[in-house]
Amino acid sequence: MMNNTVIKVENLSKRYRIGAKEAGYRTFREAIIDAITAPVRNLSKLKKLTKFKDNEVARDEDDTIWALNNVSFEVNKGDVLGVIGRNGAGKSTLLKIFSRITEPTTGFAEIHGRLSSLLEVGTGFHPELTGRENILLNGAILGMRKKEIEEKFDEIVKFSEIKKFLDTPVKRYSSGMYMRLAFSVAAHLEPEILLIDEVLAVGDVPFQKKCLGKMGDIAKGGRTVLFVSHNMQAIQKLCTRVIILHEGKMLMDGPPDKVVSKYLGEGMGLKDEEIWQNIDSAPGDNVVRLTAARVLDQNEKKCANFDVRDSVSVEVEYNVLEGGHRLHTHFSFFNEMGHVIFVSKDNLDSSWRDTVYPTGHYRAVCRVPGDFLNEGEISVYCAITTVGARNLGHVSKQDLVIFKVADRMDLSGVRGNYPLGWDSGGVRPRLSWTVEKASPSSVIPAEAGICGYEEKERG
Amino acid sequence: MKKTSVSTHKITIQAQKGWRLIDFEELKQYRDLFYFLVSRDIKVKYKQTVLGGLWAVIQPFFAMLVFSLFFGKLAKMPSDGIPYPIFSYTAMVAWIYFAGSISSAGNSLIGESNLISKIYFPRLIIPLSPVLAGLLDFTIAFMVLIGMMFYFHIHPTIMILFVPFLVVLMMLTASGVGMFLAALNAKYRDIRYTIPFIVQLWMFASPIVYPASMIPEKYRLVYALNPMVGVIEGFRSALLGTVSFPARMILISTLVSAILFVMGAFYFKQMERHFADII
Numbered sequence: 012m013m014n015n016t017v018i019k020v021e022n023l024s025k026r027y028r029i030g031a032k033e034a035g036y037r038t039f040r041e042a043i044i045d046a047i048t049a050p051v052r053n054l055s056k057l058k059k060l061t062k063f064k065d066n067e068v069a070r071d072e073d074d075t076i077w078a079l080n081n082v083s084f085e086v087n088k089g090d091v092l093g094v095i096g097r098n099g100a101g102k103s104t105l106l107k108i109f110s111r112i113t114e115p116t117t118g119f120a121e122i123h124g125r126l127s128s129l130l131e132v133g134t135g136f137h138p139e140l141t142g143r144e145n146i147l148l149n150g151a152i153l154g155m156r157k158k159e160i161e162e163k164f165d166e167i168v169k170f171s172e173i174k175k176f177l178d179t180p181v182k183r184y185s186s187g188m189y190m191r192l193a194f195s196v197a198a199h200l201e202p203e204i205l206l207i208d209e210v211l212a213v214g215d216v217p218f219q220k221k222c223l224g225k226m227g228d229i230a231k232g233g234r235t236v237l238f239v240s241h242n243m244q245a246i247q248k249l250c251t252r253v254i255i256l257h258e259g260k261m262l263m264d265g266p267p268d269k270v271v272s273k274y275l276g277e278g279m280g281l282k283d284e285e286i287w288q289n290i291d292s293a294p295g296d297n298v299v300r301l302t303a304a305r306v307l308d309q310n311e312k313k314c315a316n317f318d319v320r321d322s323v324s325v326e327v328e329y330n331v332l333e334g335g336h337r338l339h340t341h342f343s344f345f346n347e348m349g350h351v352i353f354v355s356k357d358n359l360d361s362s363w364r365d366t367v368y369p370t371g372h373y374r375a376v377c378r379v380p381g382d383f384l385n386e387g388e389i390s391v392y393c394a395i396t397t398v399g400a401r402n403l404g405h406v407s408k409q410d411l412v413i414f415k416v417a418d419r420m421d422l423s424g425v426r427g428n429y430p431l432g433w434d435s436g437g438v439r440p441r442l443s444w445t446v447e448k449a450s451p452s453s454v455i456p457a458e459a460g461i462c463g464y465e466e467k468e469r470g
Numbered sequence: 471m472k473k474t475s476v477s478t479h480k481i482t483i484q485a486q487k488g489w490r491l492i493d494f495e496e497l498k499q500y501r502d503l504f505y506f507l508v509s510r511d512i513k514v515k516y517k518q519t520v521l522g523g524l525w526a527v528i529q530p531f532f533a534m535l536v537f538s539l540f541f542g543k544l545a546k547m548p549s550d551g552i553p554y555p556i557f558s559y560t561a562m563v564a565w566i567y568f569a570g571s572i573s574s575a576g577n578s579l580i581g582e583s584n585l586i587s588k589i590y591f592p593r594l595i596i597p598l599s600p601v602l603a604g605l606l607d608f609t610i611a612f613m614v615l616i617g618m619m620f621y622f623h624i625h626p627t628i629m630i631l632f633v634p635f636l637v638v639l640m641m642l643t644a645s646g647v648g649m650f651l652a653a654l655n656a657k658y659r660d661i662r663y664t665i666p667f668i669v670q671l672w673m674f675a676s677p678i679v680y681p682a683s684m685i686p687e688k689y690r691l692v693y694a695l696n697p698m699v700g701v702i703e704g705f706r707s708a709l710l711g712t713v714s715f716p717a718r719m720i721l722i723s724t725l726v727s728a729i730l731f732v733m734g735a736f737y738f739k740q741m742e743r744h745f746a747d748i749i
Binding site: 027057060061107108109110111112113114115116117118119120121122123124125126128130131134135137139140144147148151152153154155156157180203 | 479480481482483484485486502503505506507510513514517518584585586587588589590591657658741743744746747748
């Protein structure tokens with residue numbers, strides 16, 4: 012073939028409308044008036060959902076975001092292209108546009124060949140239907156013809172290892188069986204171009220390995236694959252080329268080793284501090300606005316690269332511009348996969364708990380102990396809200412700070428001398444273990460009540 | 471062989487402007503998916519129920535009992551000279567299909583939001599599949615109607631030949647209204663709460679508990695602007711021989727139904743591009 016380009020993307024942009032902030036209620040009277048006038052406001056809000064004025068294409072409006080912004084690239088036949096970037100970088104939007112789920116706002120993409128997309132395994136599975144019925148339905152949803160599915164039926168069943176439960180409604184399946192069946196159907200797609208989003212982030216480790224293996228086969232089979240993932244190992248193993256998306260723009264395009272190591276190693280996008288000089292454009296509203304955020308080590312020094320043993324302090328400074336609110340600050344910690352590891356709130360400090368904040372400048376610090384976080388990149392989301400009859404968000408800031416936690420290979424870390432990968436689990440706490448030689452009949456008596464707490468009434 | 475298919479299969483993705491028509495070629499390509507979704511709707515409907523397909527009969531049957539008691543016996547509603555039970559049952563068979571179809575179709579997009587945001591396929595399949603799936607229940611209830619005709623010794627007229635046409639008219643109306651409600655519902659969730667209300671009002675605007683002959687002659691053609699009037703009166707005339715075949719009313723109902731279908735499809739296609747973003 013003369014022309015090897017199977018996907019051509021030119022100036023692709025996609026804009027979404029995000030909800031604009033709502034003002035809070037002051038008085039009962041205002042609340043009533045607000046409720047009465049709500050339909051008018053709601054109607055104009057809903058109408059705007061699908062309408063962008065042409066002159067608005069001339070960029071920013073405060074309640075819209077550009078999920079993709081002038082992205083152009085080409086994909087050749089046989090390329091296995093990895094797409095990486097942090098949450099909200101536009102990766103999923105890109106795949107959604109390719110799979111024709113949503114339309115771009117401007118620009119275009121040209122696709123030569125039969126394309127299938129796997130944005131999720133098990134899409135369209137119906138819990139009431141049996142495994143057999145779901146294979147047929149799901150296959151058709153993924154774009155297979157009835158004849159094609161029937162031909163591959165036995166193969167799919169064999170791969171999924173659920174032959175015994177083929178005529179059981181899938182709602183009675185364990186989640187593992189469900190995933191296996193779902194993936195098996197997807198794995199037997201034979202498109203010329205395959206789009207995969209994060210499907211490997213599901214299931215247990217052996218199952219993920221099996222999926223990775225199958226992906227490898229697909230990639231080696233000369234098919235063109237677009238692969239979006241946070242799993243750098245998988246990206247490096249499978250892809251022949253990688254691009255980085257950042258805030259809707261393409262930052263880098265090149266061979267996997269180079270791009271991934273830039274993304275990870277150089278700590279691209281790591282952020283140990285952000286200061287908002289101009290209070291009017293800082294995250295927040297007319298009640299609270301952020302002024303600074305940083306991540307600090309034990310010595311109160313700014314730091315973005317931590318040892319697993321180190322404690323990490325996340326600090327946010329904000330100005331309260333309008334007094335009279337019971338404010339709550341909360342941090343959510345996300346790992347590279349975009350999963351929440353844990354959430355913590357400032358009400359653990361009793362001095363300002365349930366207190367009405369007067370105007371002024373505040374600092375809130377959250378200390379995460381050492382030997383607790385797992386390795387990888389961690390991004391902190393910060394929200395400041397008023398808690399009351401109606402929760403009211405003032406600040407909602409993604410990627411407040413982003414830092415990296417690295418592993419140690421000597422005996423001093425949690426890993427000890429364990430040499431292999433340790434990529435599962437959100438946290439890696441240092442727990443206490445004892446191993447001893449035990450006599451065969453050592454029975455430990457059970458205690459009534461909650462273990463470790465003595466019942467007070469007893470005495 | 472594969473190579474040729476590569477070069478022929480090309481898609482350009484960009485923002486589309488202007489009106490869009492139904493892409494029948496594409497619908498044909500996805501006919502297997504259409505088939506599986508319809509069969510899923512049928513299979514799932516009576517899963518884990520005791521009475522199963524009997525529900526298809528129970529609904530119109532009980533409506534018939536209640537109507538016969540209150541409207542037939544107590545209110546002495548005229549029924550064009552045939553027993554009130556079969557008079558109202560005939561209408562209920564068509565009405566329950568119609569009401570069920572427009573409410574399932576109207577809520578269908580929201581119910582399938584997961585599919586819509588993850589996979590591409592012609593979205594029209596979603597509201598159309600309950601309209602097709604409902605035909606099974608309709609057929610079962612219709613069989614019971616035939617049984618009742620034997621019981622009441624009622625002979626159909628020659629116009630029974632038009633029954634297939636009336637069924638198509640009924641489906642056309644249900645599809646048109648269903649597509650319109652589904653698309654509107656995707657954006658304005660108010661529709662979800664409006665549908666039961668629409669169904670109720672529409673039922674009283676159709677000749678179900680009363681005969682169309684109760685409407686003064688001069689208003690009858692205006693009355694037939696409601697497409698279900700043509701369908702139900704057509705059924706009664708063809709199967710029960712209530713009145714002479716209301717050809718003019720059916721003609722008007724057909725025109726309105728066709729307009730509803732085209733408008734529903736246009737509106738749906740117009741909104742389709744936004745479904746994944748707003749649902």
